[in-house]
Amino acid sequence: MRHYIKSLYFILLCGLLATSCSDDHYVEIDSLNTDGDEFYCNQKVKIWMAVRSDDLSEVDYQWSCEGGRLTQPQGLDEMTWQAPNTPGTYTVSCTVSSGGKSQTRIHKMYVSSYFFEKFEKTPYGITPQSGSEIIAKTESIGGTTNTYAQFNGKSSTEVQRYLEKVFNDAQLKIPFSTISKIGFISAIPADSMTVGTKKGPPSLYYAWGLKRDPKQTDVVYPTQLKVEWYPNVKGKIPVTSLGEKFNLAISISYLEKGVLKVVSFMTYVAKVSSFDNGIYKKISMSVDKDYYIYINLDGEEVLKSSWLREFRTKNNSQDNIYIDWWRIGFPNGTGKNLPVLYLDDAYGANDGAILK
Numbered sequence: 001m002r003h004y005i006k007s008l009y010f011i012l013l014c015g016l017l018a019t020s021c022s023d024d025h026y027v028e029i030d031s032l033n034t035d036g037d038e039f040y041c042n043q044k045v046k047i048w049m050a051v052r053s054d055d056l057s058e059v060d061y062q063w064s065c066e067g068g069r070l071t072q073p074q075g076l077d078e079m080t081w082q083a084p085n086t087p088g089t090y091t092v093s094c095t096v097s098s099g100g101k102s103q104t105r106i107h108k109m110y111v112s113s114y115f116f117e118k119f120e121k122t123p124y125g126i127t128p129q130s131g132s133e134i135i136a137k138t139e140s141i142g143g144t145t146n147t148y149a150q151f152n153g154k155s156s157t158e159v160q161r162y163l164e165k166v167f168n169d170a171q172l173k174i175p176f177s178t179i180s181k182i183g184f185i186s187a188i189p190a191d192s193m194t195v196g197t198k199k200g201p202p203s204l205y206y207a208w209g210l211k212r213d214p215k216q217t218d219v220v221y222p223t224q225l226k227v228e229w230y231p232n233v234k235g236k237i238p239v240t241s242l243g244e245k246f247n248l249a250i251s252i253s254y255l256e257k258g259v260l261k262v263v264s265f266m267t268y269v270a271k272v273s274s275f276d277n278g279i280y281k282k283i284s285m286s287v288d289k290d291y292y293i294y295i296n297l298d299g300e301e302v303l304k305s306s307w308l309r310e311f312r313t314k315n316n317s318q319d320n321i322y323i324d325w326w327r328i329g330f331p332n333g334t335g336k337n338l339p340v341l342y343l344d345d346a347y348g349a350n351d352g353a354i355l356k
Helices: 002-024 307-314
Strands: 027-034 038-040 044-053 060-066 078-082 088-098 101-113 115-117 132-141 144-153 160-166 176-186 193-195 198-200 204-211 220-229 248-256 259-267 280-287 293-297 300-305 322-331 340-349
Touching: 027 088, 027 101, 038 115, 044 088, 044 101, 060 078, 078 088, 101 115, 101 340, 132 160, 144 160, 144 322, 160 340, 176 204, 176 322, 204 280, 220 280, 220 293, 220 307, 248 300, 248 307, 280 340, 322 340
Parallel strands: 038 101
Antiparallel strands: 027 044, 044 078, 060 088, 088 101, 115 340, 132 144, 144 340, 160 322, 176 280, 176 340, 193 198, 204 220, 204 322, 220 248, 248 259, 280 293, 293 300
16 A cells, blocks of 8 residues: 555656646747848748747747748748749748747748849859959948949950849749949940950940740740940940931840841930949839830939830730840950949849839
């Protein structure tokens, strides 16, 4: 009997100890962290939890989102969230549980545009063409350190090179806008450039690679839209074959019955040649839903063109125009004449807004 009472006492004591251990079990969230504060459409973003618990190995993580999608398995302290293809503010949340205790943390995810590159991180979303280089540099603006890209051509045979962003999105189409803060750090060219046996213009350009609408009903369809400007003419203003001066040109490359053709429109806008060494400006190229082309310089509209709209009307176009890539073209040089360029805040947007 005495042995039975001792055994019962031992069992009750163990139960009390177990209950006490369970009561001491805890899990607390320190933070929900994201890889950045601003994201672009379809970007894959790493998210992770920092928690405290008496037994981290027993903690379970359940993730959810409103907008976008989760691309990793549940149960882990990290997750990858893929942003939706429309700008806006979305939420990601995580509930952590252990021993019957749980907490939830919510994080807002700001999607600003289709694509952006601030150069604070590597590798870059924009890549240089062969025969050119891009280097991250820092500067102080109002006491704050900013990271930008310094780039230049290094080809011994070509007079122009480009930086490129390939979007890899079958759904991306006009309306669309691209913008960057760009200029020359040094050796801004005022006249044509010669590299090897080739000669080329001292111009910058934005070009979009265009894809066919999947419906493929148009007989004539564009393959590239390009806006080229001369940032510094210094009295040496280019002229057309008719002798008219210009410093801004829009060209449309297109296929007609398998033959590649190009049509161009040229005009003169004094402000687009107001660059100089150390002067960097925001310039944007946009096409709205009605296929008007807009060029903005530092927030001011300097050109509105119906050139693409007229091209579509002339060819009875019905198809949508899809975007494949964006190139930023710049002059190459050699020796002391090597232009060194500045680039920052490169954005693309597909929400119909004209970027300024």
